[in-house]
Amino acid sequence: MLVAIPMLTGVRIGRASERPLPRYEHIFVIVAENKGYEQIIGPTSRAPNLRRLAHEYGLAAEFYAEAHPSQPNYIAMVGGDTFDIGDDDAFYCKPGSSDRYCPGANRPDYRDHTIRARSLVDQLEERKLTWKAYLESLPEPGSLVARWPTPDHPVAGEPNELYAAKHNAFISFERVQKDPQRASKIVDFQQLDRDLAAGTLPNYAHIVPNQCNDMHGRAGTSAPQDCLSSNLDGLIARGDRVIGELVTKLMASPAWKSPGNAAIVITFDENDKDDRHSPHQGCCGYDPQSKANFGGGRIPTIVITNHGARQVVDSTPYNHYSLLRTTETAFGIDEYIGHAADESHGVVTMSTLFVLKP
Numbered sequence: 001m002l003v004a005i006p007m008l009t010g011v012r013i014g015r016a017s018e019r020p021l022p023r024y025e026h027i028f029v030i031v032a033e034n035k036g037y038e039q040i041i042g043p044t045s046r047a048p049n050l051r052r053l054a055h056e057y058g059l060a061a062e063f064y065a066e067a068h069p070s071q072p073n074y075i076a077m078v079g080g081d082t083f084d085i086g087d088d089d090a091f092y093c094k095p096g097s098s099d100r101y102c103p104g105a106n107r108p109d110y111r112d113h114t115i116r117a118r119s120l121v122d123q124l125e126e127r128k129l130t131w132k133a134y135l136e137s138l139p140e141p142g143s144l145v146a147r148w149p150t151p152d153h154p155v156a157g158e159p160n161e162l163y164a165a166k167h168n169a170f171i172s173f174e175r176v177q178k179d180p181q182r183a184s185k186i187v188d189f190q191q192l193d194r195d196l197a198a199g200t201l202p203n204y205a206h207i208v209p210n211q212c213n214d215m216h217g218r219a220g221t222s223a224p225q226d227c228l229s230s231n232l233d234g235l236i237a238r239g240d241r242v243i244g245e246l247v248t249k250l251m252a253s254p255a256w257k258s259p260g261n262a263a264i265v266i267t268f269d270e271n272d273k274d275d276r277h278s279p280h281q282g283c284c285g286y287d288p289q290s291k292a293n294f295g296g297g298r299i300p301t302i303v304i305t306n307h308g309a310r311q312v313v314d315s316t317p318y319n320h321y322s323l324l325r326t327t328e329t330a331f332g333i334d335e336y337i338g339h340a341a342d343e344s345h346g347v348v349t350m351s352t353l354f355v356l357k358p
Contacts, residue, residue, distance in 0.1 A: 019351040024330035025260030028205045028250055029077070029323070031167070031267055032239055033070065033216035036274025037061070039236065040300040046236040049244030050266065050302060058303035058312045058353035064283045064319045065270040065296025072292045073269040074169035076320040078120040078206070080338025084111045086292035088166040090146035091177070101146040109291065116174045120204070120324065121182060123333050130202035132185045133170045134192040137162035137210040141191070142183030144171070159218040159227060162210040167269070170206070199254040203331065207246065215239035215268075247304065256306050263330070263354060264304040265323065271297025283317035285345030303353040314352045326350040 040047045041054055041061075065073045071089075072082035093102035093113040104110060124131045137158075139148045148163040149155040165171055168186065176182045185202075189209075195201050211218055215236055217229035226234035247264055256262050275281075275297050281288070282295025301318070325340035326349045339347060 019355060021329045021349060021351050021354050022261055022356050023332055024263060025258070026201065026203055026255045026262040027265065027327055027330060028207060029265045029267065030207045030243055030246055031269060032243060033214040033269055034272035035215050035236065035268055036271035037298045037300050039274050046233050047240035049240045050300065053247065053304055054302045056310065057305065058309060058314065060301040060303065060318050060350060060353060061313050061315045062317045063299055063301040064317065065299050066282065066286065066320060067292050067294055067296045068270050068272065070269045071166040073296055073320055074167055075115070075172055077324060078169045079115060079117060080321060080324055080340045082292040083115050083117065084292050085113055089113055091165055091172040113172065114174050114177065115172050118337055119173050120327065120337070121170065121173065121176060123328060123335060123337065124204055127331065127333060129204065129331055131204040132187060132202045133168065133206045134187055134189060135163060135168050135208050136189040136213060138186065138188040139163065141187045142180065157222065159212065159220055159223040161218065162212060164211060167208050196249055196253055201253055201255045204327065209242055213239055213242040262306045265301065267301040267323065268299040271299050282319065284319045284321060284347045285339055285342045303350065305354060307356050309353065309355055309357060312353060316348065316352065317346060318350055321347045322350055326354060330354060
């Protein structure tokens with residue numbers, strides 16, 4: 001039986017205009033899967049840790065994904081565009097590919113899934129800022145596998161496909177694929193623990209739990225009960241616990257306790273089923289007729305800052321392009337990539353949630 005949780009309270013902000021952002025030293029983005037705003041923030045949610053953090057810090061109450069399924073949203077977070085990729089096919093897929101992880105490759109409108117555009121990686125490195133993507137259950141740094149483990153390469157006691165490259169936008173970009181030094185910055189959670197212990201977290205960290213721990217879920221006899229895709233309450237509770245533990249670890253780090261500004265952003269890729277029939281599926285330049293930018297539904301996004309505002313609920317429409325724009329601005333980057341530059345379509349920085357306490 002679900003127990004009602006009291007409604008969130010806080011300073012409620014209307015549609016915010018862009019304000020100057022303070023410089024940030026660290027931004028840590030944690031991405032979870034396939035859950036809608038009401039499923040996580042609503043009064044009967046099974047996510048007490050996320051609800052508590054939303055209440056204590058900052059909540060983007062009108063935040064939207066770009067599309068369904070997962071992959072276009074992850075790409076949008078770091079590339080400022082979905083590049084017309086509207087599926088979960090592997091990053092190496094091309095028109096006509098016969099690989100089992102390229103099931104849509106014979107469609108007439110199919111796109112090469114290796115992206116040759118600039119990304120947040122280029123921006124960070126050009127300004128001598130450090131970055132890493134932490135992907136739980138990644139088999140090795142910079143791995144080029146589409147899924148892991150697989151039926152062909154099982155791991156005893158582990159569900160198949162704990163790691164999925166569709167949740168790793170960085171490997172979709174050619175400049176990462178072909179540069180071993182960049183690819184080596186795509187690592188697993190063991191490296192995250194080592195970096196936390198050593199106090200060597202990068203300026204930008206993109207953190208994605210595996211498919212048991214990000215609320216996605218798996219199937220089969222090897223999947224724990226609270227990892228089963230059919231067990232919605234268990235999945236949410238498990239993911240809430242894992243993400244809560246990640247936040248606790250980050251907040252214990254020297255990066256968080258330093259005089260410099262740091263933020264933890266918890267967001268989701270898409271609202272998979274919660275409100276697909278809502279007339280409001282996207283914001284900020286989305287196109288309902290597009291195959292890859294038609295709106296992925298309203299999703300929870302929480303902003304936790306070490307020196308910033310507290311108990312703020314911001315109802316400005318935002319999406320993953322807004323988050324990218326905010327990251328660029330907070331790091332002093334004077335370039336907005338792709339749709340992050342779309343002010344005319346309502347893409348603005350999430351300044352209300354990142355300003356410092358008065």
